Amino acid sequence: MRGARRPLPPAFIEKVQTPVGTLWIATTEQGVLAVDWAESEAAFCAYLRRRFRRACLEDASKVAAVARQLQEYFNRERRHFELPIDWSGLRPFQREVLQATLTIPYGATRTYLDLARQIGRPQAARAVGRAEASNPIPIIIPCHRVIGSDGKMHGYGGGEGIKTKVFLLELEGAILP
Numbered sequence: 292m293r294g295a296r297r298p299l300p301p302a303f304i305e306k307v308q309t310p311v312g313t314l315w316i317a318t319t320e321q322g323v324l325a326v327d328w329a330e331s332e333a334a335f336c337a338y339l340r341r342r343f344r345r346a347c348l349e350d351a352s353k354v355a356a357v358a359r360q361l362q363e364y365f366n367r368e369r370r371h372f373e374l375p376i377d378w379s380g381l382r383p384f385q386r387e388v389l390q391a392t393l394t395i396p397y398g399a400t401r402t403y404l405d406l407a408r409q410i411g412r413p414q415a416a417r418a419v420g421r422a423e424a425s426n427p428i429p430i431i432i433p434c435h436r437v438i439g440s441d442g443k444m445h446g447y448g449g450g451e452g453i454k455t456k457v458f459l460l461e462l463e464g465a466i467l468p
Contacts, residue, residue: 301346302339303353304332310365311450311458314430316354317345322375323357325427328450342427343380361430367462370397372431380427388422395436398463402440416440424448435459 302317302324315335317325324343329335336347351358356374363369378386391409395401401409403416403423412418423434429449435456439445447456460466 298346299344301348302343303350304335304339304347305349305351305354305358306332307358307361309361310462311430311455314361316357316361317343317347318354318357319345319377319379321377321379323428323431324377324380326357326361326429326431327427357431364430365462370463374431376428376432384418385422385425388419389426389428389432389434392423392426392432392434392437395433397433398465400436400438400460400465402438403445404440406437420445430459433459436463436465 300319302319304315304317306313306315312328315325315327315329315332316323317335317339324345325339327335327338329338332347332349339345339347360369360372360374364372381389387410388406391406394409403419404413407413407416407419410419419437423437424446426432426434429435435447444453444456447453449455457466
């Protein structure tokens with residue numbers, strides 16, 4: 292069949308309980324593919340098929356390092372994730388934005404405009420916001436550290452939205468409770 296895409300190898304998945312709810316984690320041989328607040332394994336697998344063309348295989352051993360580092364983060368024992376990222380499902384602009392997001396230190400914030408300037412596109416603050424909004428690996432790629440130029444929280448798609456973003460920033464000491 293001409294033009295048909297070959298299926299990609301499956302993603303390994305597992306769920307972890309965290310202070311911000313149940314997180315589903317997906318990894319591949321290349322690294323972390325996704326972290327999501329999906330309602331169920333079926334919903335998470337449907338998301339992985341739709342966004343990344345990947346089937347799911349439950350395998351806690353393949354996801355163990357990610358789960359451990361997330362627990363350490365929530366226990367305030369980890370400030371920086373040391374995990375490979377599978378960038379294969381991202382477009383070049385989003386990858387560029389999210390790689391810049393990875394440089395935001397623990398306990399700090401940057402604005403969408405700051406990131407737009409950092410990647411050499413000072414007129415692209417809104418596009419940076421859209422790239423952050425579809426970050427498939429929240430917390431590990433810390434899009435919660437990105438705020439509006441007015442210093443306010445402008446959306447967060449994970450967990451309970453802004454409430455989750457504020458929790459993460461308070462956990463890191465970026466804002467006072």
